[in-house]
Amino acid sequence: MQVSPRPSTSAFSANPELLVAETSGWIAENWLRIAIAAGIAAAIVLVLLTVQKMAQRLCREGDALVSWRTIIGRVAARTKFWFLVILAAKIVDNYAEAPLWLDRTITFLFTIGMTVQAAIWVREVVLGVVEHRAGGAQHANGALTSAMSIIRALVTFLVFAIALVLILGNLGVNVAGLVAGLGIGGIAIGLAAQGIFSDLFAGVSILFDRPFKVGDNIGWGETSGTVEQIGMRTTRVRLFTGELLIVSNKNLLDKEIRNVTVRDHIRLSFMLGVTYETKPETLARIPAMLKEMGEAESVKVARAGFEAFGASSLDFSFIVDVPGADWNVAHPTRDRLLVAIIKRFAAEGISLAYPTQTSYTAAPDGTLIMPYPEDAVVPVQADTVVQP
Secondary structure, eight states: OOOOOOOOHHHHHHOHHHHHHHHHHHHHHHHHHHHHHHHHHHHHHHHHHHHHHHHHTTOOTTOSSOOHHHHHHHHHHTOOHHHHHHHHHHHHTTTTTOOHHHHHHHHHHHHHHHHHHHHHHHHHHHHHHHHHHHTTHHHHOHHHHHHHHHHHHHHHHHHHHHHHHHHHHHTTOOOHHHHHHHHHHHHHHHHHTHHHHHHHHHHHHHHHHOSOOTTOEEEETTEEEEEEEEOSSEEEEEETTSOEEEEEHHHHHTSOEEESTTOSEEEEEEEEEEOTTSOHHHHHHHHHHHHHHHHHTTOEEEEEEEEEEOSSSEEEEEEEEEESSOHHHHHHHHHHHHHHHHHHHHHHTOOBOOOOOOOOEEOTTSOEEOSSOTTSOEEEETTEEEOO
């Protein structure tokens, strides 16, 4: 049996009667396959709709932190009904032995529909990942919500521009000029709005890296304060001196930022100078005294020991770490330690040194004029006196 070749689509377009005849013959010869294929396609659509509804239940838009189940729910919710119909038709196409014109039409519609639907899915996944990384901060800060609106617009434009280029390429359109035009236009826009985009991308970096959040105490350079608002272009910081500082996101991230809020301890440093007349055996006991006083305050003693020979004192270093980041705890601890040191040194007979100076004058002949009577007794040590 010799099978005659199928007429081409150009023949159909030139002769509509041939299209009607071919379609009528296909329906008459394959009505059972067509009915079965239609039933299978309807069943596929129903199954996919059921799966879509189940996936949508995973979407929890009210959660502060966008989870992966929410992203999956959003992707399912954005799946279009017309795409499900085209997908089902593509699956049963070969079984129904569709004529050439119908097969090519279904393939054409599936290519376009798949490209558009994929662009919608990619958009939802990218935005979901951005919101997931941003966490609950964007719900607590209206400026971050505005920044997310700009990000949505940029992602939507980029994704659908790529989808349009792919569709035109499948239609046989030469897209080289279009791509070049989009590239040149993007470069021109980027150069014109370089400062704006720099601050915007810096704001996106804050969303992703989260070096700080609203309410954190931060410091950079000689400036420090509390973050009040993170915007698209600027961050507002309430300085500890009371002023409101508005700094661009780019300038802020260009510097080393110290996040004081997340530190796990506060370090207190003391430099204690005792007099040179202090006995050596008493000097040897000072580190143990300091450590004992630190442990009594439940702080970690990082350093307690002899440091250096000062100009008018023997210097001891006393460094402690107070757990946590609350200065309302660290300040009273420092006060109690200072008072404890004074009390303990007084009980041990240890004198804290302070700078002293003795002036000597001379007579015209060069003879020294003593600052005290010559018959006075000058103590050299606690148990020794010298009679000048």
